[in-house]
Amino acid sequence: MSATPLLRVSGLRKFFPVRGGLLGRKVADVQAVDGVSFEVARGETLGIVGESGCGKSTTARLLIRLIEPDAGEIVFDGFGLGDGMTLAELRRQAQMVFQDSYASLNPRLTVADTIAFGPRVHGMPAAQAMTLARDLLRKVGLDPALFAGRYPHELSGGQRQRVNIARALALSPRLLILDEAVSALDKSVEAQVLNLLCDLKAELGLTYLFISHDLNVVRFMSDRVMVMYLGKVVEIGDVETLYADPRHPYTAALLSAMPSMDPDRRTAEAPLAGDPPNPIDPPSGCRFHTRCPFAEDPCRRAEPGLKPAGDRRLVACHMNDPASGHSRAGRQGEAA
Amino acid sequence: MTPASAARPLVSVEDLTVRFDTGERVVHAVNGVGLTLAEGETLGILGESGSGKSVTLRCLMRLLPPRRARIGGRILFAGEDVLAMDERRLADHRGRSVAMIFQEPMLAFDPVFTIGEQIAETVRRHEGLDRAAARRRALEMLERVRIPGAARRLDAYPHEMSGGMRQRAMIALALSCRPRLLLADEPTTALDATVQIQILLLLRELQAELGMAVIFVTHDIGVAVETSDRIAVMYAGRIVESGTARDVVRTPRHPYTAGLLASRAEGAPRGTRLGAIPGAPPDLAHIPTGCAFAPRCAVAGPECGEAVPAARDLGGGHQASCLRV
Ligand SMILES: Nc1ncnc2c1ncn2[C@@H]1O[C@H](COP(=O)(O)OP(=O)(O)OP(=O)(O)O)[C@@H](O)[C@H]1O
Ligand SMILES: Nc1ncnc2c1ncn2[C@@H]1O[C@H](COP(=O)(O)OP(=O)(O)OP(=O)(O)O)[C@@H](O)[C@H]1O
Ligand code: SF4
Ligand SMILES: [Mg+2]
Ligand SMILES: [Mg+2]
Numbered sequence: 237m238s239a240t241p242l243l244r245v246s247g248l249r250k251f252f253p254v255r256g257g258l259l260g261r262k263v264a265d266v267q268a269v270d271g272v273s274f275e276v277a278r279g280e281t282l283g284i285v286g287e288s289g290c291g292k293s294t295t296a297r298l299l300i301r302l303i304e305p306d307a308g309e310i311v312f313d314g315f316g317l318g319d320g321m322t323l324a325e326l327r328r329q330a331q332m333v334f335q336d337s338y339a340s341l342n343p344r345l346t347v348a349d350t351i352a353f354g355p356r357v358h359g360m361p362a363a364q365a366m367t368l369a370r371d372l373l374r375k376v377g378l379d380p381a382l383f384a385g386r387y388p389h390e391l392s393g394g395q396r397q398r399v400n401i402a403r404a405l406a407l408s409p410r411l412l413i414l415d416e417a418v419s420a421l422d423k424s425v426e427a428q429v430l431n432l433l434c435d436l437k438a439e440l441g442l443t444y445l446f447i448s449h450d451l452n453v454v455r456f457m458s459d460r461v462m463v464m465y466l467g468k469v470v471e472i473g474d475v476e477t478l479y480a481d482p483r484h485p486y487t488a489a490l491l492s493a494m495p496s497m498d499p500d501r502r503t504a505e506a507p508l509a510g511d512p513p514n515p516i517d518p519p520s521g522c523r524f525h526t527r528c529p530f531a532e533d534p535c536r537r538a539e540p541g542l543k544p545a546g547d548r549r550l551v552a553c554h555m556n557d558p559a560s561g562h563s564r565a566g567r568q569g570e571a572a
Numbered sequence: 573m574t575p576a577s578a579a580r581p582l583v584s585v586e587d588l589t590v591r592f593d594t595g596e597r598v599v600h601a602v603n604g605v606g607l608t609l610a611e612g613e614t615l616g617i618l619g620e621s622g623s624g625k626s627v628t629l630r631c632l633m634r635l636l637p638p639r640r641a642r643i644g645g646r647i648l649f650a651g652e653d654v655l656a657m658d659e660r661r662l663a664d665h666r667g668r669s670v671a672m673i674f675q676e677p678m679l680a681f682d683p684v685f686t687i688g689e690q691i692a693e694t695v696r697r698h699e700g701l702d703r704a705a706a707r708r709r710a711l712e713m714l715e716r717v718r719i720p721g722a723a724r725r726l727d728a729y730p731h732e733m734s735g736g737m738r739q740r741a742m743i744a745l746a747l748s749c750r751p752r753l754l755l756a757d758e759p760t761t762a763l764d765a766t767v768q769i770q771i772l773l774l775l776r777e778l779q780a781e782l783g784m785a786v787i788f789v790t791h792d793i794g795v796a797v798e799t800s801d802r803i804a805v806m807y808a809g810r811i812v813e814s815g816t817a818r819d820v821v822r823t824p825r826h827p828y829t830a831g832l833l834a835s836r837a838e839g840a841p842r843g844t845r846l847g848a849i850p851g852a853p854p855d856l857a858h859i860p861t862g863c864a865f866a867p868r869c870a871v872a873g874p875e876c877g878e879a880v881p882a883a884r885d886l887g888g889g890h891q892a893s894c895l896r897v
Contacts, residue, residue, distance in 0.1 A: 499816075
């Protein structure tokens with residue numbers, strides 16, 4: 237990745253205070269996102285996976301400053317936020333589509349007014365904004381003659397999600413953050429929206445951050461994939477190599493936890509025991525050590541850094557670091 | 573359907589219909605479901621949101637609101653007519669013969685009693701065990717579902733457990749009276765992937781160990797494959813295809829099942845288009861006459877709109893309700 241990436245994030249951190257007692261004093265922190273760094277190239281789709289609560293949505297919200305980070309730097313297209321790029325500009329360039337298609341639409345606005353709203357706020361004349369809205373409706377596969385005047389409750393889930401996508405595109409963003417954008421859709425409708433997202437990306441030269449718990453969908457959509465566990469990035473790599481040869485023990489476990497599609501080869505053994513630990517008091521050292529089949533002393537003591545592991549891969553595991561003191565360090569092939 | 577289940581089914585459902593009358597609209601939630609289940613067999617019911625999976629399950633336990641739900645057809649459990657049971661008979665049927673687990677385990681528990689108290693109380697009510705024996709059974713059940721430190725967990729309140737642990741505790745509660753039929757309504761949908769597979773394997777083991785029959789409702793094909801001997805596919809309140817898991821997944825014959833399998837992202841090469849089914853499922857207040865899938869079906873003809881297609885036998889217990897098979 238020699239060209240300037242579209243997005244570069246480094247050291248992103250967000251702890252949410254947990255309050256308790258009569259005075260509502262802070263008693264602990266949820267370490268939602270802790271030292272997250274990654275890059276997204278222009279025109280690329282980066283998938284983000286990991287179990288519930290690992291910090292995927294928090295990462296996304298931090299990127300467009302729906303919440304303020306405690307620390308970290310965001311550089312968009314070579315410009316830092318507050319250093320060549322304003323917050324308003326960032327929010328125009330990076331748009332987000334959420335899972336809950338209903339909650340994110342104003343029930344009192346028609347579909348066309350919803351889509352035209354952003355451009356109007358940015359000073360586009362009403363008639364022009366309406367034309368744009370109708371064009372975008374057509375682009376997301378909804379006939380404007382039928383849908384422009386409808387209200388959200390008059391739409392199916394798949395149609396509402398198309399409207400959300402059209403709205404996100406109205407300000408001609410360059411980055412689209414899709415946070416479980418197809419997860420609430422019926423299976424028979426999900427494929428329609430995935431096809432639409434692929435078409436729009438090719439047509440408009442978009443860059444995607446694609447968050448989903450569905451590992452099959454992530455594989456289909458992404459060029460590279462980032463795996464998170466309890467607020468940390470544990471592995472990043474090209475989608476095919478990462479799925480074929482996961483290097484972090486958590487990635488391997490997550491992939492083999494996928495239900496089998498073959499009745500003759502059902503899963504015989506669960507790859508991990510127990511639940512993910514509480515992010516309020518995460519384990520010391522490597523946060524995965526309480527569930528990792530390869531955990532050794534160094535894993536409990538020191539946190540593994542995210543280090544190169546060949547084939548454009550980064551892995552945060554002591555087995556990937558010859559200096560860590562882990563007995564399998566440098567013998568990664570056998571671990572996964 | 574299979575010769576074995578035809579001999580002596582544990583459950584047999586015939587032409588089940590359920591309508592909800594909300595005053596302003598009538599929702600046709602279940603529209604002629606038929607199924608049979610042998611002792612010890614696992615049937616997966618696969619379908620999208622609103623296809624009538626939960627309503628069908630709830631009928632087997634008579635859990636629907638009697639004033640709003642109009643139920644038609646027949647449900648036999650071990651030869652007994654479930655729809656004709658009086659309240660006393662029902663109380664025995666629920667929990668003792670048939671038990672249910674849900675997506676949200678908090679629905680199964682009362683937050684003010686400990687897990688142990690609740691399991692013990694269920695056992696006492698249904699089996700008349702004394703206090704000490706009931707508590708022993710509760711402990712045995714928690715151990716069976718592999719809750720670590722089971723003895724300690726007996727005195728835990730539901731909110732003190734993690735999601736996966738609560739799910740295990742709910743399974744322990746449901747199985748505490750050794751039901752002959754377990755109804756599972758998406759019990760793993762809200763769980764993390766690494767926890768989901770643990771629970772699926774646990775259910776499979778318990779089912780083999782206790783010899784109970786299971787109906788497992790899910791919208792996830794992989795979950796159905798992991799759990800089920802046979803799979804029934806529901807669409808708009810009807811079973812459109814059923815057969816062994818192998819037949820349904822490998823050689824789907826109903827256009828809806830085939831479309832669903834073809835539209836999966838799994839295994840599809842990147843950069844290709846998924847074979848999406850056009851349109852959306854019908855509004856259950858206005859179901860099309862004839863085959864409910866016809867408006868979205870690539871091979872539908874005018875005759876498909878005339879009458880609901882009957883199930884056609886494809887051999888080996890494989891059936892599909894489509895005029896084109
Ligand atoms: N506003 C908030 N206040 C307190 N805690 C929060 C807040 N938002 C998120 N968290 C916590 O931060 C952690 C990360 O949450 P986040 O929503 O980013 O997870 P996620 O990976 O998106 O999970 P999911 O797959 O369930 O959407 C969780 O433990 C969550 O409970
Ligand atoms: N108590 C009720 N009153 C009115 N309508 C109901 C009631 N219960 C269910 N329905 C309707 O019946 C239809 C079938 O619902 P059901 O819960 O069986 O779907 P499902 O297949 O379980 O879907 P999901 O995957 O979303 O759980 C839906 O349209 C639902 O809105
Ligand atoms: S650092 Fe240690 S505990 Fe963490 S994943 Fe690697 S081997 Fe397992
Ligand atoms: Mg999230
Ligand atoms: Mg349901």
